[in-house]
Amino acid sequence: MPPSRSSVVLRASDLRLELGGRTVLDGLSLEAGRGRITALLGPNGAGKTTFIRCCTGLLRPDAGEVRIDGEPVRAALARGRVGVMPQDSGAWSGIRPLEMLRHLAGLHASPLPVDALAERLGLHDFAGTAYRRLSGGQKQAVNLAGALVGRPELVFLDEPTAGMDPHTRRAVWELLRELRAAGVSVLLTTHAMGEAEELADQVHIVDAGRVRLSGTVAELAGQGDSLEDVFLRHTTARIRP
Numbered sequence: 001m002p003p004s005r006s007s008v009v010l011r012a013s014d015l016r017l018e019l020g021g022r023t024v025l026d027g028l029s030l031e032a033g034r035g036r037i038t039a040l041l042g043p044n045g046a047g048k049t050t051f052i053r054c055c056t057g058l059l060r061p062d063a064g065e066v067r068i069d070g071e072p073v074r075a076a077l078a079r080g081r082v083g084v085m086p087q088d089s090g091a092w093s094g095i096r097p098l099e100m101l102r103h104l105a106g107l108h109a110s111p112l113p114v115d116a117l118a119e120r121l122g123l124h125d126f127a128g129t130a131y132r133r134l135s136g137g138q139k140q141a142v143n144l145a146g147a148l149v150g151r152p153e154l155v156f157l158d159e160p161t162a163g164m165d166p167h168t169r170r171a172v173w174e175l176l177r178e179l180r181a182a183g184v185s186v187l188l189t190t191h192a193m194g195e196a197e198e199l200a201d202q203v204h205i206v207d208a209g210r211v212r213l214s215g216t217v218a219e220l221a222g223q224g225d226s227l228e229d230v231f232l233r234h235t236t237a238r239i240r241p
């Protein structure tokens with residue numbers, strides 16, 4: 001019998017990181033549940049993308065550690081079961097969406113069928129267009145497909161639906177619910193409170209490089225407070241009205 005696996009798929013402990021002389025992660029600790037959707041909310045510059053970069057091996061924290069399935073990040077990445085959708089993947093400039101997906105699929109042992117994934121995310125409509133000429137929302141859809149094509153067990157999605165129209169956004173929500181039902185763990189960032197309310201099993205509110213508040217939407221909101229009210233109360237405005 002395989003060893004029973006913990007219900008925690010990702011554990012970040014006391015992450016600290018300075019970049020350009022300023023503290024970006026300031027003791028950030030959180031857990032993400034296996035087969036759950038975990039949402040990170042936080043103001044611009046709170047450290048969400050930096051956190052994802054630490055979880056995906058693009059940055060190494062000065063102190064603290066991230067463990068995925070109990071292993072250091074690099075070991076987990078080497079198994080190829082982690083997917084990531086960055087906020088910006090400008091590296092793909094001239095490639096067409098399906099070429100890119102086929103290329104990425106070729107890097108994985110048992111990828112999803114590219115055509116079915118492309119169909120699901122509406123990529124065939126712009127299959128012949130170079131990545132750099134796609135609209136913002138189209139690039140997002142391609143980036144999401146790229147994160148999923150390797151059939152990850154844990155996927156990091158940095159603002160996955162930013163710039164998407166409501167039809168596409170709802171299709172993505174549906175897809176993420178299906179992934180969760182299939183046991184995939186999702187960690188996403190969003191500025192859309194409605195997205196967190198729709199999808200998240202667990203929410204972490206991050207400000208100035210640390211987690212200020214964690215809980216389910218029902219635990220955080222309620223008693224007349226919306227999730228946005230709670231967010232505004234526990235985070236710092238970057239721009240004063």
Ligand SMILES: Nc1ncnc2c1ncn2[C@@H]1O[C@H](COP(=O)(O)OP(=O)(O)OP(=O)(O)O)[C@@H](O)[C@H]1O
Nearest residue numbers: 019020021024042043044045046047048049050051
């Ligand atoms: N390589 C770097 N050098 C210097 N500062 C950096 C670097 N990378 C990120 N930062 C700074 O770290 C802070 C956190 O950035 P990060 O991108 O993690 O924020 P975020 O929470 O994802 O914000 P947003 O919601 O706007 O995407 C910002 O102030 C940013 O300017």
